[in-house]
Amino acid sequence: MSLWEYANPKKFMQTSAWLLPWFTGLAGLTLVSGLVWGFFFTPDDFRQGATVKIIYIHVPAAMMAINIWIMMLVTSLIWLVRRHHVSALAAKAAAPIGVTMTLIALFTGAIWGQPMWGTWWAWDPRLTSFLILFLFYLGYIALWEAIENPDTAADLTAVLCLVGSVFAVLSRYAVLFWNQGLHQGASLSMDREENVADVFWLPLVTCIAGFVLFFVALLLMRTRTEIRARRLKALIARERMA
Amino acid sequence: MPDLGKYAAEVLSAYGVSVLLIAVLVGWSFLRAARVRRALEDAEARSRAHGR
Numbered sequence: 001m002s003l004w005e006y007a008n009p010k011k012f013m014q015t016s017a018w019l020l021p022w023f024t025g026l027a028g029l030t031l032v033s034g035l036v037w038g039f040f041f042t043p044d045d046f047r048q049g050a051t052v053k054i055i056y057i058h059v060p061a062a063m064m065a066i067n068i069w070i071m072m073l074v075t076s077l078i079w080l081v082r083r084h085h086v087s088a089l090a091a092k093a094a095a096p097i098g099v100t101m102t103l104i105a106l107f108t109g110a111i112w113g114q115p116m117w118g119t120w121w122a123w124d125p126r127l128t129s130f131l132i133l134f135l136f137y138l139g140y141i142a143l144w145e146a147i148e149n150p151d152t153a154a155d156l157t158a159v160l161c162l163v164g165s166v167f168a169v170l171s172r173y174a175v176l177f178w179n180q181g182l183h184q185g186a187s188l189s190m191d192r193e194e195n196v197a198d199v200f201w202l203p204l205v206t207c208i209a210g211f212v213l214f215f216v217a218l219l220l221m222r223t224r225t226e227i228r229a230r231r232l233k234a235l236i237a238r239e240r241m242a
Numbered sequence: 243m244p245d246l247g248k249y250a251a252e253v254l255s256a257y258g259v260s261v262l263l264i265a266v267l268v269g270w271s272f273l274r275a276a277r278v279r280r281a282l283e284d285a286e287a288r289s290r291a292h293g294r
Contacts (some may be wrong), residue, residue, distance in 0.1 A: 039257070040244055050246040055257045061260070100267045106262075108256040115252055116248040214264075218271060228282045235285040242292070 007084035009227045016220045023217035031210030038203035044199075054112045055196070056204060060211035062105035062171075065133065068098035068163070068215065069168035072140075076158035086223070088154035089230065091161065092144050093222035097215055101135035106130060126183040129170040136164035152228060 006012050018241035031118065038056035072091040079088040109127065110120040121127065140160055147153035259284050 044247070050244070050249040051245075053246075057256060057260045061244065075246050096267060097272075100259050100263050104260045104263055107259050111252050111256045111259075115249060221275060222271050225271070225278050228278045230292060232282045232285055235282070235289055239285070239288065 002174050007086050009086055012086050013224060016187050020220050027217045028209060030206060034036050034203055034206030034210045035091050038207060042199055042203055048116060051112055051115055054108050056207045058105060058108040058112060059204060060208045061101045063208060064215055065098055065102040066168050068094050073165045076161040079154055087145050089226035090223045093226050094219055095137060095141050098219055100131055102134040104211055106178055129167050133167045133171050136167055160240035162216050176180055
């Protein structure tokens with residue numbers, strides 16, 4: 001069995017129909033558990049007070065915003081190289097989820113930043129690259145909507161995705177490149193010393209798992225819709241020609 | 243409800259805005275999925291009826 005089997009829309013529809021309820025159930029369970037655990041059953045931070053509870057939304061949303069773009073990059077490359085429609089449609093389906101995650105990260109970051117830094121916004125490298133990533137998401141979605149021919153739209157959006165990847169990577173590593181920013185370093189790391197304390201870490205990891213599962217469930221659902229929309233467009237075009 | 247002290251407005255608005263944005267995204271995705279599925283079923287029925 002090859003992974004490329006799932007590039008066949010029919011096979012993808014069959015497999016995703018089976019997977020979707022499982023991912024939806026798991027996502028709901030994990031997300032609610034993580035958020036309830038973090039919000040109700042964790043202490044305040046000695047320096048940041050109750051604002052530390054924002055971490056359970058802000059960090060997973062920011063991680064998803066970057067990683068969804070990377071996923072779109074991979075599927076766009078598959079489209080450009082192998083011309084599998086499902087991969088281009090998966091990238092299209094992922095973009096609105098990515099823009100929502102970016103918006104959540106920007107909003108919660110501003111709300112958190114105001115009491116901690118004394119400002120809603122600063123032209124900090126990480127914040128700025130995140131804002132540019134948000135604009136790239138908007139541009140990507142707009143480009144899909146603006147072009148009538150789906151293959152041309154897939155080609156052009158794939159190229160835009162390649163360019164935007166610079167900012168996705170920059171959003172992740174900006175704090176390492178430039179040290180003058182307000183934003184602190186990573187909250188999660190392979191190095192245990194750099195991690196937040198266990199009492200915050202465990203619910204945070206649960207929330208991240210919940211966000212990932214939520215993304216997969218919604219992505220499957222939205223990709224199924226895009227495959228149906230593509231078939232609908234083809235049928236309507238055939239009707240018009242008949 | 244935990245005691246959020248002087249940061250209650252910040253924490254609650256962060257959660258409120260996030261839940262609202264996610265609800266809008268999920269709601270919109272479901273509505274579009276239902277609309278596209280209905281339209282496709284109609285188009286396929288028309289196609290079968292005309293033997294295409």
